[in-house]
Amino acid sequence: MSIKRSELRVDAKEKLNGEAKYVRDEKIPNMIFGATVRSSISNGIIKNITFSKDYNWNNITIITAKDIILNKVSFLELDMPFLAEKFVRYIGEPIVLLASNDRDELNEAKKHVFIEYEEFPSIINLMESENSEIKLYGSNNIFKEIKINKGDLESAVVEAKHKISIETETGFQEHLYLEPQGAVAIPEPNRVTIRGSMQCPYYVKNALDKMFGGEKKITVIQTTTGGAFGGKEDFPSLLAGHAALLAVKSGKPVAMFYDREEDVRYTTKRHPSKCFYTAYTDDEGLILGLDIKLYFDGGAYSTLSSVVLSRGALTSIGSYYIPNARVIAKAVATNTVPSGAFRGFGGPQAVFAIEMLMEKIANELNISPLEIRKKNLIAAGLDTITGQLLKYSVSSKETFNDAIFMSRYQEKYDEFKKHNKNILTKLNNGDYPKDNENDKLKGIGIGLSIHGSGFTGTGENKIRGKIRCEVKDDGKIEIFTAITEMGQGEKTTFRKILADALSISIDEVLLSEVNTDLVPDSGPTVASRSTMVIGSLLVEVADELIEELTDILNTENEKGFVYKEGYFYDGDKIVCFSEAAKKIKGKHLFKEYSHPPLIKFDDINYIGDAYPVFSWAASIAEVEVDPVTFETKVVNFYTSHDIGKAINHDQVIAQIQGGCLQGIGYALYERTEIKNGKFDISGFNDYIIPTLTESPNFYVNVIENPYPFGPFGAKGLGELPLVGAGPAVASAFWMIFNKEFNKIPILPEMILEKIFEKEGTYVD
Amino acid sequence: MLINFNLNNENVQVDVNPKKRLLDVLREEFGMTSVKEGCGKGECGACTVFLESKRVNSCLVPIFQVVDKKVVTLEYVKSWEAYKILENSFIENGAVQCGFCIPGFIMSTVSLFNETDGKLNKPMIEEKLGGNICRCTGYSKIVDSIYSFADDNAFLMKIKEGFKDEKQ
Numbered sequence: 001m002s003i004k005r006s007e008l009r010v011d012a013k014e015k016l017n018g019e020a021k022y023v024r025d026e027k028i029p030n031m032i033f034g035a036t037v038r039s040s041i042s043n044g045i046i047k048n049i050t051f052s053k054d055y056n057w058n059n060i061t062i063i064t065a066k067d068i069i070l071n072k073v074s075f076l077e078l079d080m081p082f083l084a085e086k087f088v089r090y091i092g093e094p095i096v097l098l099a100s101n102d103r104d105e106l107n108e109a110k111k112h113v114f115i116e117y118e119e120f121p122s123i124i125n126l127m128e129s130e131n132s133e134i135k136l137y138g139s140n141n142i143f144k145e146i147k148i149n150k151g152d153l154e155s156a157v158v159e160a161k162h163k164i165s166i167e168t169e170t171g172f173q174e175h176l177y178l179e180p181q182g183a184v185a186i187p188e189p190n191r192v193t194i195r196g197s198m199q200c201p202y203y204v205k206n207a208l209d210k211m212f213g214g215e216k217k218i219t220v221i222q223t224t225t226g227g228a229f230g231g232k233e234d235f236p237s238l239l240a241g242h243a244a245l246l247a248v249k250s251g252k253p254v255a256m257f258y259d260r261e262e263d264v265r266y267t268t269k270r271h272p273s274k275c276f277y278t279a280y281t282d283d284e285g286l287i288l289g290l291d292i293k294l295y296f297d298g299g300a301y302s303t304l305s306s307v308v309l310s311r312g313a314l315t316s317i318g319s320y321y322i323p324n325a326r327v328i329a330k331a332v333a334t335n336t337v338p339s340g341a342f343r344g345f346g347g348p349q350a351v352f353a354i355e356m357l358m359e360k361i362a363n364e365l366n367i368s369p370l371e372i373r374k375k376n377l378i379a380a381g382l383d384t385i386t387g388q389l390l391k392y393s394v395s396s397k398e399t400f401n402d403a404i405f406m407s408r409y410q411e412k413y414d415e416f417k418k419h420n421k422n423i424l425t426k427l428n429n430g431d432y433p434k435d436n437e438n439d440k441l442k443g444i445g446i447g448l449s450i451h452g453s454g455f456t457g458t459g460e461n462k463i464r465g466k467i468r469c470e471v472k473d474d475g476k477i478e479i480f481t482a483i484t485e486m487g488q489g490e491k492t493t494f495r496k497i498l499a500d501a502l503s504i505s506i507d508e509v510l511l512s513e514v515n516t517d518l519v520p521d522s523g524p525t526v527a528s529r530s531t532m533v534i535g536s537l538l539v540e541v542a543d544e545l546i547e548e549l550t551d552i553l554n555t556e557n558e559k560g561f562v563y564k565e566g567y568f569y570d571g572d573k574i575v576c577f578s579e580a581a582k583k584i585k586g587k588h589l590f591k592e593y594s595h596p597p598l599i600k601f602d603d604i605n606y607i608g609d610a611y612p613v614f615s616w617a618a619s620i621a622e623v624e625v626d627p628v629t630f631e632t633k634v635v636n637f638y639t640s641h642d643i644g645k646a647i648n649h650d651q652v653i654a655q656i657q658g659g660c661l662q663g664i665g666y667a668l669y670e671r672t673e674i675k676n677g678k679f680d681i682s683g684f685n686d687y688i689i690p691t692l693t694e695s696p697n698f699y700v701n702v703i704e705n706p707y708p709f710g711p712f713g714a715k716g717l718g719e720l721p722l723v724g725a726g727p728a729v730a731s732a733f734w735m736i737f738n739k740e741f742n743k744i745p746i747l748p749e750m751i752l753e754k755i756f757e758k759e760g761t762y763v764d
Numbered sequence: 765m766l767i768n769f770n771l772n773n774e775n776v777q778v779d780v781n782p783k784k785r786l787l788d789v790l791r792e793e794f795g796m797t798s799v800k801e802g803c804g805k806g807e808c809g810a811c812t813v814f815l816e817s818k819r820v821n822s823c824l825v826p827i828f829q830v831v832d833k834k835v836v837t838l839e840y841v842k843s844w845e846a847y848k849i850l851e852n853s854f855i856e857n858g859a860v861q862c863g864f865c866i867p868g869f870i871m872s873t874v875s876l877f878n879e880t881d882g883k884l885n886k887p888m889i890e891e892k893l894g895g896n897i898c899r900c901t902g903y904s905k906i907v908d909s910i911y912s913f914a915d916d917n918a919f920l921m922k923i924k925e926g927f928k929d930e931k932q
Contacts, residue, residue, distance in 0.1 A: 012855045015863025016870060017847075018798020018838045025797035178802045178810060178864035178899055226800075226864030227899050260803045487862025487900045650858040657902030658861065684807035684897060692890045695903040 001542070003712045006650040007496045007506055009489060015224075023182040023197050023223040024257055031184065031253040032061075034246045035106040037096035037113045038266065039088035042122035042335040042677040043134065046086060049096060052112035060109050061250035063097040068245060069213040073238050074206055079137070080301035080338065082211060082241045088117070089136060089300035090335050091677040092266040094238075099246040099254050122335035124674050126297035127274055129332035136300065136333040143298045143331040144306035146313045148606045150385055151324035153280075156289025160280030166360045168277070168353040169743040172672050172679070173270035173342055173665075174687050179226025180263040183236060185243035186253040191217040192244045197225045198236040200524035202482050205516045207237035208244055216248070222514040228486040229662070230341035233526050234303050235267050260683040268340025269672070269679075271296040271308055271331070275316075275353035285367045287376050290322045294329040294350065299338035305331040308339070310456050312346030314610045315723075317385045318354035319396050319448040321378040325385055336674055341526060343659065344451075347723045348666065351449050355727035356742050359734045368413075369446055369731060370404065377448075386601075388609045393707040393715060395616040395642030400448060402640035402701055403618035409444060412622065413735065416442040420736060423627050427755060433627035440624040445731025447619045449724025452611025453707075453716030454529040457601045460612075465523035465533055465593040469498075469541045473585045475578030477502075477545070478510040479538065482522040483530045488718055489651040490530055496648055497535045497711050501542030503566040504577045520590070528615070528716025531647055535711035537591040544589055549580045596709050613707045613715045616642040619660065619724045622696075623732035630748035634664050634696040634729055641700070644707040644715035656721045657698045663725025665690045667744045769830045771796075772840035782828035786820075787811045789827050790837060798838035798867040802897070809896030810864060812871040813837050817927055819875040821895075838867045841874060846922035850874070850909070857909040861900035869896050873910050878927055882920035886911060 014020040049064060051057060065071050065085035072078035084095045096113050100106045123129050129141040137143055157163075183196030192212070194204055201220040208218040220240070225232065239256050246254040258267070273296050280289040294312055298305035313329035362372040378384070380394040404410070420441050426433040433439070454460050468480040479498060485491040495509040502508075512518050522534050546563045553561040559570040568575045601608040622636040637660055646652040669688040672681045681687040706713025726744055733741040739754050765782045768775065771794060778793050787804075790796040790813065799822055802810035806821040813822045814836040841847050850873060853859075860866050876884070876892040889907055898906065913919040 006858075008855055009858060009860060011863070012858075012860040013851065015860050015866050016851045016854055017842045018867045020863055021797070022800070022864065024791075024801070027795070176899055178808065178862065178897070179800070180802075225862065227862040229899070259801075260805070489861070654858050654861065654901055654905050657904045658900045659902075661902040662899070683805055684803045685805055689897065689899065691894050691897055692903045692907070693894050698902060698904050 001501050001503055003500045003645065003647065004496070007492055007648055009651065010492045010495065011485060020224045022179055022226050023184060023195055026195065026223065028184055028186065028253045031255055032099050032101040032250060033103050033106060034097055034099045034243055034254045034256045035110060036094045036242065037098065037110055039084060039091055039093040039095055041088060041117050041119050042091050044088055044117040044119040046084060046088060046095065046115060047118055048116040050114045052114065055109065055112040059100055059105065061099040061246055063245045063249060067249065068211060069215065070210050073241060074210045075234060075303050076306055077302045080303065082238060082245070090337055092337060093300070094242065097242050097246050099250050122677065124334055124336065124677065126272060126295055126332055126334055129334055130330065136335065137302070141333040143302045143333060144309050146309060146327065146329040146606065148313060148327040148385055150322070150387065153289045153291060153324045153326045156280050156324040160288050161283050162281045162365065163278060164281060164361050164364050165278040166357050166742055168275045168356050170273045170349045170352055171745065172272050173670050174264055174672060174681070175229040175231030175342060176687065176689055177227030177229060177231055180258045180260055181232070181235060181239055181267055182255070182257045183240045183243045184253055184255045185240065185247035187247040187251060191219065192247060193219040193221065194240045194244065195221045195223050196236055196240055197232060198222055199228045199232045199484055199486055199526060201484065201514055201516050202521045203234070203524055204237050204240045207241060211241050220516045222484050225484060225486040229343045230345065230526070231268060232486065233341040233524060235340060264681050264683055264687060265679050266337055268303070268338060270342035271298065271305065271339040271346070271349065273349035275349065277353055277357045279357055279361055281361060285361050285365045285372045285375055287320065287322055289324040290317065292316050292325065292327045294327070296331045296346065296349065297334055297336070297339060298331040299334060299336045301338045303338045303340050305339060307456060308341065308346040310346070311452070312350045314385065314452065314456060315347045315450065316350040316354060318351050319378055319450045319616065320354065320376040321382045322385065327385065335677070337679070343662065344719045344723045345527065347451055347719065348663070348726060351723050352727050352730070352744065355447050356730060359731055360740060363734065363738070369735065370409065373400065373446065373448060384610065386606050386608055386610045393613050393644055393705050395703050395705045398703050398705065399616045399618040399640040399642050402703060403620050403638055406640065406699055406701060407620035407638035409446065409620055412444045416444055427627055439627065441627050441736050443623040443625065443732030443736035445621045445623065445728050445733070445735055447724040447726070447728030447731055449617045449720060450614050451528060451716060451720040451723055453532045453613050453615055454611060455527050457603045457610055460533060461594050463523045466520035467522055467534060467537050467591050468520050469589045471581050471584050471587045472510070473582070475581035475585070476508050476510055477581065478512055480512045480519040481534060482514060482516070482519045483534050484514050484525045486525065488655060489648060490525070492651065493531055493647050494535070494538060498538045498542055501539045502545065502577055508578055528718040528720065531717065532707070532710045532715050533593050535647065535714060536709065537593055539711045540591050541589050545581065548584065552583055553580060612709065615644070615716050615720045617720050617724045619728040621728040621732050623729060625736060625751065630751040632668050632746065632748065633694060636699065637664070637696040638699040639721070640703060641720060642703040642705045643717045644710050645704050645713035646702050647712065647714050649702065652702055652717060653700050655717060656700050659721025660698065660725040661690050661695055663722040664696070664729055666722070667726035667729035668746055669694065671745050671747065767827050767831055769832060770834040772836055780827060782826065784827045785823055786813070786825040786827055786830055786835065787822040790822060796837045796839050800864055800867060802864065808865070809872060810868040812868040812896070814871065814875065819872055838871055841871065841926065844922070844926035846874065846919060846926050849919060849922065853909040853912055857905045859901060859905040859909040865896060865898045869893065869898070869906060872896050874923060874926070877913070877920055877923045882915065882917065884911070884914040
């Protein structure tokens, strides 16, 4: 069994010619539309809901909290309602649902719903939450607190020669998948079928099972999904719930289709963070101890904040070996839209903090950014923050060296420093900084990143992802899994893994539609787990099929068959796989995942193997800054990724490029803040993501350092590219200006502020 | 109001509010679902169609503005020989991920070749496709798919043939 380098995407053609049906493209007879009436205040009690008597409501279906059997969306906790009943916690919180066949009428009807509130003060700033008099969650507004202790921080403090601190800040990030959120609920007497754009059909099914108190049979079908990035992990449960409530009451299929403005204002974002790092080092910058505090803004309800925080805390030391450390991490409540999953899941915030700490130590001790990282880099044989001893598939050094070599970092660093000197001197003196119109400041930065593959801790063992495979009449094998295609390439990857494991053509492997009536619960499509976790089950299926068919052929022929490259062979007879497989047509194979017993984690004390394995990356960003306008651009981006094994090489490269560009956007462009209690954006016009013009030349290398328990050695990929890109970009700004850049996105006005900062100088 | 226009080389008539967006008319009245709504504000390019052979964001065009004019969508362009070549290039280069932006990219690419007479360089591609937003790919493979025809005259002729068909 061997893996082919690349396979063309199986879903490309229908997407190119426009025939792929996303949820808005489907024709569903008698379908009507739903709309949401939302809270106009950030915090308060709902005193009264009135429906204007002058308005004709005959054609409108109305749902309020009273219509819901169990009015809580089932995530990790049951705190968020489908519709607010007694109180509201953020501007935009759904209160009333309306449905009609006429969308113009819906817009009019919304104006005739009047909600009377008693308004309370609200918490908007995450740092004010914990000690606030205003109580949104429990006694202290903390959704989750994590403490990790490693070694003996106190003795490191005594031993150290330097104490170096940094505070970092990251903002909201909007997913901005091209296809906005959308779901349709189709009612039948005892059943509701959901068709929609989503990552996790079983999350939706479980949420609706609970919402209806088991009174309806729920079927969830994923339609072609136009991007997700975590944004369609948790939110579709709420949206599908809304559609289902309206559908059952109206007796008609109901579509909840958000337009872009509704989507960016009222759906989840990446958790904003404030991180406080204090390093205790020796004279050479070796970190002896590290004191870390992380604060994540969870928004109004807990949703997935506890697990996002968990990954943040576990990733808080990045790619480094820290012998003594203390981590205190808190996810707090504020009166804002609940934060949710976003590619990286707590990692990007924490990795930004540790990487900026590296910059600061380098800066203060006058060590090069490379040297400081090299000195503290973790390696096989060392242990992580939870005491997880790294035994296999560790590529911290390999990716680091590869990225430096590929980018000619050192050479460019020196060259750019020299190049910038003249421009910076002029800026410093208040002179016009350009000799030529095209003069730019040039920077080069480095960022290292790490991402644990699969769920944190014991998650995989709790959820036990399942698949089923079926042998078809013609000897083809059909895979049934709840893992979804959302653009990342799962449809091709899964078929390719099974095909390559059997040494047969990808055309001999089929993949079922994702319909909860047909597919078992494979767990959600999140956490860079699909290829590693479910992919390993596909290899098990292949092994079982080969073994069983070999046995059957041996019994039938009283010979010794061996399996060779897609054929069973016994010396004089040769049978191709599909021919042999026909002998067991109709057979179902079931597989269920759990970690190899070697992997052990203590969820309470955060000790042990937090992840079965980590993926590694090192990235180098070359940045240009216009010294007059402070307009920024990443010109070249180099990255080296170790993902164990590239299952589909070309698509791995594609995913790395796309993820890195999201990280670049996070570092330079993507900004939204809460103004007057709500997000100050309405879409692509004011939430700026990189276009083709902002996209750098990408140079991507994939290092293959196999994970012994992954399919063909593969481990996680999806999130890693985003995690390290932002820090690499920010590092280039430290290099150019010799100043502290501790906050992203780095906007032109922030650079200007740095220029005018009194202390420090940006000329070396 | 009755609106007459030419859609994909056929004269059609539709009775709608004249302020209705071309995007909605194409999708709802004619089932042209290759035309996607990504933003509704002319910012993302997912709803790109040709109006009188020039590309437009159909979310910004009220239907009364197309009276007696020619509108072309991907449903028609996909039958062109040039499309098949382009399709193959996007597939071979692995340029498609979630796919939602892709019909818009194809329409803009076809228009780009038509407007620049095919002598393309990368900055021109960047400029002309800067109005099409993709969140998945990092654009690199999309540009590769297009750039391979930068000075391919035979391909350019096929693009022109497509537009010629449409004018008949």
